[in-house]
Amino acid sequence: MENPFTHPLPLRLLCFFCCITLFLAFTDGEVEDATIKIMQDFSGYPASEPASFDILTSVSSLSVDDRSLQTQIDELALFSDAPAPSVTRVLYTDKDVSARRYIKNLMKLAGLSIREDAVGNIFGQWDGHETQLAGVATGSHIDAIPYSGKFDGVVGVLGAIEAINVLKRSGFKPKRSLEVVMFTSEEPTRFGISCLGSRLMAGSEALEKALQQTVDSQNVSFLDASRSAGYMRDHDDLSSVRMKKGSYSAFVELHIEQGPILEAEGVSIGIVTAIAAPASIKVDFEGNGGHAGAVLMPYRNDAGLAAAELALAVEEHVLETGSIDTVGTVGVIDLHPRAINSIPSKSHLEIDTRDIDEMRRNSVVEKIHQSAVAIAKKRSVILSGFEIVNQDPPALADETIIRAMEAASQQLNLTHRLMISRAYHDSLFMARVSPMGMIFIPCYKGYSHKPEEYASAEDIANGIKVLALTLAKLSLY
Ligand SMILES: *[C@@H]1O[C@H](CO)[C@@H](O)[C@H](O)[C@H]1NC(C)=O
Ligand SMILES: *[C@@H]1O[C@H](CO)[C@@H](O)[C@H](O)[C@H]1NC(C)=O
Ligand SMILES: [Zn+2]
Numbered sequence: 001m002e003n004p005f006t007h008p009l010p011l012r013l014l015c016f017f018c019c020i021t022l023f024l025a026f027t028d029g030e031v032e033d034a035t036i037k038i039m040q041d042f043s044g045y046p047a048s049e050p051a052s053f054d055i056l057t058s059v060s061s062l063s064v065d066d067r068s069l070q071t072q073i074d075e076l077a078l079f080s081d082a083p084a085p086s087v088t089r090v091l092y093t094d095k096d097v098s099a100r101r102y103i104k105n106l107m108k109l110a111g112l113s114i115r116e117d118a119v120g121n122i123f124g125q126w127d128g129h130e131t132q133l134a135g136v137a138t139g140s141h142i143d144a145i146p147y148s149g150k151f152d153g154v155v156g157v158l159g160a161i162e163a164i165n166v167l168k169r170s171g172f173k174p175k176r177s178l179e180v181v182m183f184t185s186e187e188p189t190r191f192g193i194s195c196l197g198s199r200l201m202a203g204s205e206a207l208e209k210a211l212q213q214t215v216d217s218q219n220v221s222f223l224d225a226s227r228s229a230g231y232m233r234d235h236d237d238l239s240s241v242r243m244k245k246g247s248y249s250a251f252v253e254l255h256i257e258q259g260p261i262l263e264a265e266g267v268s269i270g271i272v273t274a275i276a277a278p279a280s281i282k283v284d285f286e287g288n289g290g291h292a293g294a295v296l297m298p299y300r301n302d303a304g305l306a307a308a309e310l311a312l313a314v315e316e317h318v319l320e321t322g323s324i325d326t327v328g329t330v331g332v333i334d335l336h337p338r339a340i341n342s343i344p345s346k347s348h349l350e351i352d353t354r355d356i357d358e359m360r361r362n363s364v365v366e367k368i369h370q371s372a373v374a375i376a377k378k379r380s381v382i383l384s385g386f387e388i389v390n391q392d393p394p395a396l397a398d399e400t401i402i403r404a405m406e407a408a409s410q411q412l413n414l415t416h417r418l419m420i421s422r423a424y425h426d427s428l429f430m431a432r433v434s435p436m437g438m439i440f441i442p443c444y445k446g447y448s449h450k451p452e453e454y455a456s457a458e459d460i461a462n463g464i465k466v467l468a469l470t471l472a473k474l475s476l477y
Helices: 009-027 029-043 050-061 066-077 094-109 154-170 196-202 205-211 222-228 261-265 303-320 358-378 399-411 426-430 457-476
Strands: 087-089 113-116 122-126 135-141 144-148 178-183 248-256 269-275 277-286 327-336 346-355 382-391 416-421 436-441
Touching (some): 066 094, 066 154, 066 457, 087 094, 094 122, 094 154, 122 154, 135 154, 135 426, 135 457, 154 457, 178 196, 196 426, 248 399, 269 399, 269 426, 269 457, 277 303, 277 358, 303 327, 303 346, 303 358, 346 358, 399 416, 399 436, 399 457, 416 436, 436 457
Parallel strands (some): 135 178, 135 248, 248 436, 269 416
Antiparallel strands (some): 087 144, 113 122, 122 178, 269 436, 277 346
């Protein structure tokens, strides 16, 4: 696809020349055509993309209402089941339902038309003047894991609504419609499934089926929880949540980095080029157990040691790739019966491995499997379970969107760098529906998923401006 944000030199010069005229045209649709005609006469080139010039001229008029935004962040944080400064907001709880109402109200105040799908993904649309074209979407999530902070996801939802307000205040009129999306349950807290809303949007029959049976830790079914929050009223069919590929021409998510790089380097904006592909695996070993004193070492088949050996094998296979982008973590090891004087008869491991290169990640998963088989044999334990819970592909950001985000940062005089997202986001799944991009802003010490999570008002405002300008460019494309 041709990049719409670079133009042949004569056009670029013309752009510079025409700034003032076009600024007037920008706020007054009536004179726009005349201006294009003048541009064409003047340059001898067809000015078929005058719209992207308009945006250039209006950059200084993009202003974020910092004070309202800070109030909104603080108010949203009050919908929480943990005492401040912690935030706990779990899917379909009363607090989540109140927070959803709060978001819908802000969307209404921004003049967006609101719809919700069967699982409570919320959409607020600003009609463009060419509604037959696929729209440009932006958004994130507002659910918060227990005892976390008030910025993860929230910046990308409140920020998206504010980006719309910024564009409206500047007098901008979108060509493609702009849509703010609040995704249901990015966090896996309640039903063990991350990015539930966006996975369903991207289309997953397996998940649609699984959700018919899924219960939370209190044995409340997904369907009942969903109904109590006002969704899934008509039927249990989740297929209505699916979105066709191409439903949006672009999707852009604003998010705190959740890592330390931007802050450490003093860079304002991170432009994400790829989201690492996560895989998670559950492994179970079974041995005979026995008395910790009575069973002599040669006669043991210790399921705990098999787990320990596999944990080290995970590290080894990850390091063997020689790539800094490959990571692996054994975050859970459970032993049974978990007594100091009893040889573990069962062990359970949960392994997370990620990479931006899917084949390399898959080969790590394969090697972990081979090791599990070999270790079981060597230690005479049974490999009673090896379940790949999910093995998602990585997502690459779209070139055109990357260039739009870069151009926006440049025009706003904001320092920026390209980077990889090692955490995953709803964008990982939106990439299956639409070309995708992500904007990162710095956060304090890279802290996230804890109450100390913090992003400054200035950094948030910068992110919102880049988002607003990027949306504007993409909407005119
Ligand atoms: C969970 O709920 C279902 C349906 O109400 C019931 O049949 C089942 O026994 C419950 N399970 C537990 C562990 O309470
Ligand atoms: C960016 O910097 C240039 C040069 O210093 C200046 O002319 C321009 O107004 C600045 N733009 C913004 C949006 O601050
Ligand atoms: Zn998030």
